[in-house]
Amino acid sequence: MISKETIDKVFETARVEEVIGDFVNLKKSGSNFKGLSPFSDERTPSFMVSPVKQIWKDFSTGKGGSAVSFLMEHEHFSYPEAIKYLAKKYNIEVEETERTDEQKEAANERESMYLVSEYARDYFHKTMLNSEQGKAIGLSYFKERGFTAATIEKFQLGYNPDQWDAFTSEAIRQGYKLDYLEKTGLSIVKEEKQFDRFKGRVMFPIHSMSGRVLGFGGRILDSSKKAAKYLNSPESDIYHKSKVLYGIYYAKQAIAKEDNCYLVEGYTDVIQMFQSGIENVVSSSGTALTPEQIRLINRLTKNITVLFDGDAAGQRAALRGIDLILEQGMNVKVCSFPEGEDPDSFSRKHSKEEIVAFFDENAKDFIQYKANLLVEEAAGDPVKKADTVRDMVESISKIPDAIKQEIYVQECARIMEVSETVLYNTLAQILKKDKKEAAKQNRANQSQPPPEYMSVVPDEMPNAVEKVNVLYELERKLIESLLLYGQVEEDFEDLVLKENEDGSLGLVPEVHKLRVFEKIYLDLQDDEVEFTNDLFKVLYVRIVEQMNLNDNFQIQNFINELAPEEASEISNIILNDEKYELHRWDTREVYVRKKDTSIAQFVSETVLSLRKYLITQKIKELMDKTQGSSNNQEIIKDILDYQSLNTLLGNKLGRVLSV
Incomplete structure (x- = not known):
């Protein structure tokens, strides 16, 4: 704990x-x-x-x-x-009591897998630094790649001994369960035997955006063995290759700061560039680029620069990723390295300033990159040139922004010496075809409603309007008033029945200075009104109690004590009006009234509306009781009393609204 x-x-x-x-x-x-x-x-x-x-x-x-x-x-x-x-x-020391065996056993499966992965990271790293085999093979390899001790430490690089079960046996001796070693893919279990998946490989831990170890990449160093050069952890509950980018944990702040992300292919590309001072770099870890990986970058920046080897394979890989990036509404540039170079080797030979200058000079917009690459292949062949143009328009069609589409059509027409009209027609054909296929797929995915459902659909259903839960909205408004203005002191006007000089009764205004939470509490107490929503009922009691005890009520302190679903609802209530700011409605001449311009009016209006609504519901309930009953005198008397009260509340509400 x-x-x-x-x-x-x-x-x-x-x-x-x-x-x-x-x-x-x-x-x-x-x-x-x-x-x-x-x-x-x-x-x-x-x-x-x-x-x-x-x-x-x-x-x-x-x-x-x-x-x-x-x-x-x-x-x-x-x-x-x-x-x-x-x-x-925040460098805060965590004080906690030792967990019992029962508590360890109760830890959920995901946490157990994380713990196993973190143990593996430490084991591989220490083995490389401290064992003779680790230093001779693993550490030597990384040093040959030009990695410094600080870089090796930062990326937590390691080595798994070239023995069948060195890691697995040690992990079990340390109390880690074989079940979790197998589920993370660190160990392979067959019948009564178990052995290390990454036997004899240098290890690259793969982190989540928050720094948790999700899995590993392992590179074999002995070329004589018939095994894959690189091996990744298999899919698990904590590791999904398509949703992970190598280096994102180390790069996220630099990506946001530079407003650009360099995308490379391999682990060493990331590490070498990072060591050279280019920190806004990630890798797809040797797998094909996926929409999930692109969206991960999209949270940090709208700009991606794809860096690939200068050979034909690297260029083809760059082309495959471009359309996916464009589909996500991002801006993409492509930079190829000189023949025989890759991000790793190039970074080793050049300073940060030289690398940045090279990117600035050679990074091309995707349309220029495609044109340069494909035009060269299609030189002198009209059919190939036509295919090239169509290929470029296919990419433009992936862009969701119509303005960007138009700009790229103009650029494509200039580069390829083709009329814009032809390109627009081609683009329209592609978009029409894509829309048709999407609609067809959508129809295929929708299951047909059963006949019995169709028979009960009322004719007026298309015009049906979803009913607003008035009671829920009013109760929610009261919680909102308490959270935003609970401690604010206001002058509240109330209309009180008093006898006039001629003996008649009339409504006389009286002003009371109260804090908002006191006003709400007293008004609801007078009518013995209780919240009907279970969550609001709990929150109301807690808020009033806290405000009564603490004059310096702070939302952030209060929310920290709540369960996740309660905290979520509080945030929803407090920041509800901020969506108008998000969408900048004021730029469209739609102006939203700020509640704090008239807190007393807002609170009084909400309380009176709630009381009036509840009384109206009570009158309806009593009216229903009179149906089919012969003795209705008492019920009718109650109805008349409630109607009088309802009229009084209506007069009060009318006065509040007119203020």
Whole structure:
């Protein structure tokens, strides 16, 4: 168990914008920050972070909460894992009691796999640095590649001994279960035998964006053996090749800062460039580039520069990835190295300044790259040139932005000496064909509704409008008022029935100075109103209790004490109006009234509306009771009393609205 003192210190120190900024490229938007949702595939920002309130909200998925809840959602951390991650980030010492054997046994499977992977990383690294075989083979190899001791340490490189079960046997001796060694792919189990998957290989740990070890890449050094040069961990619950980029953990801050990501092919390409000072670089780890990997980069920048070898294989690989990158709405450039060079060898021979200058001079926009490459192949052949032009228009068709499409059509027409009209016609044909195929696929994916369903669909269904849950919305507004303005003191006007000079009763305004939470509490107490929504009921009691005890109520402190689903709802309520800021409605001359311009009016209106709604529902309930009943005198009397009260509340509400 982590001590409460440690948890409190973590919450006091951690800044939500800094924590989320490690994973999402945030940009200033008024007093808040905005960015692309890390939980959905989107091209316009719907993700909001509030430094003042220390909360975040993702309007595309409805998720929200504190820095801890973000890590739990994004990195699938448990609560203790998230606290430990933040403690490490902010150099806070974690105080915790020793876990019992039962607690270790109860740890979930994913955590067990992470622990096994982290043990393996340390084992491979120490074996390389401390054993004779490790130093002679593994360490020598990395030094020959030009890696410094600091680089080897930073990337946690290692070596697995050339013995059948050196790692597996040691891991079992240390108390790690064979089941998890097998599930992570570190060990291969056959009948009663088990042996190391990465026997005799130098090891490259593969990290998540948060730095957790997901899997490994292993390179064999003995060319005489009939085995794959590179071997990756198999797919597991924690490692999905298509969703991982090698080096993203080390590169994420540099990518966001430079607003560009260099994409290479191999592990050593990443490490060598990083060592040369080019830190905004990642690799697809030898696998074909996937949309998931591109979206990972898209969270940090819209710009990718693809770096590939100068040979034919490298050029073909570059071409394959271009269309995928364009489909994600990103800007892509391609840079080829001189014949016989790759990012690794080139970085070894040049300084950072020389490398950057080379990229600036040779990185071409994708349309120029394709033109240079394909035109050379099609020289003197009209049919091949036509195919080349069509290939370039195919790429342009992948771009979701119509303005960019037009610009690239113009550029393509200039380079290829083809009329824009022809290119636009070709583009229109391609887009029409793609749309037709997408619609066909969509129809195929939709299952036909059963006949019994069709028979009960009412004729008026197309015009049906989803009903608004008025009670839910009003209760939610009250929670919002408490969270945003609970401690604010306001002048609240109330209309009180008093006898006039002529003996008649009339409504006389009285003004009371109250804090918002006191006003809400007293009004609801008067009518013995209770929340009907279970979550709101819990939150209401907690908020009023905290405000009553603490004059310095802080949302960020309150939210840290809540369960994830409660914290998410709080963030949803507080940042609900920020979506107007996200979409800049003011630029379209749509202006949203700020509640804090008239807090007393907003609160009074909400409370009165809730009371009036509940009374109206009570009158309907009593009216139903009169149906089929012979003795209705008492019920009718109650109805008349409630109607009088309803009229009174209506008059009060009318006065509030007219203020």
